[in-house]
Amino acid sequence: MEVAEGRRHGKGIIARLEGCTDRETAASLMGADIACCRSQLPPPAPGEYYWTDLVGMQVITLEGEELGVVDHLMETGANDVLVVKGKRERLIPFVKGDVVLEVDLEQRKIRVDWDPAF
Helix, strand or coil: CCCEEEEEEEEEEEEEEEECCCCHEEEEEEECCCCHHHCCCCCCCCCCCCCHHCCCCCEECCCCCCCEEEEEEEECCCCCCCCCCCCCCCEEEECCCCCCEEEEEECCCEEEEEECCC
């Protein structure tokens, strides 16, 4: 489906899709997945990235211990969370400067201040 019109609304968007002209049609689309091509997104600003850029990146501690790779991210309301899968699954808050100290897109590594026992 094509977007007929739309605008930003908080952290989301409000949109009307072509061919969707009444409440019943709109209600039938609730919960549907939305996708777009990467080329349709604006390029991230320096120091920014899309979640999809982080998936598959190696996560390491300050001491160099490998915790695993980013499987996916989830939004919790308070902060986003990295779901890291290695020897076991870890949920690491994506708090830049406090927990997440460095995101190196070229090296595909995320350096975190995180206790490996957690």
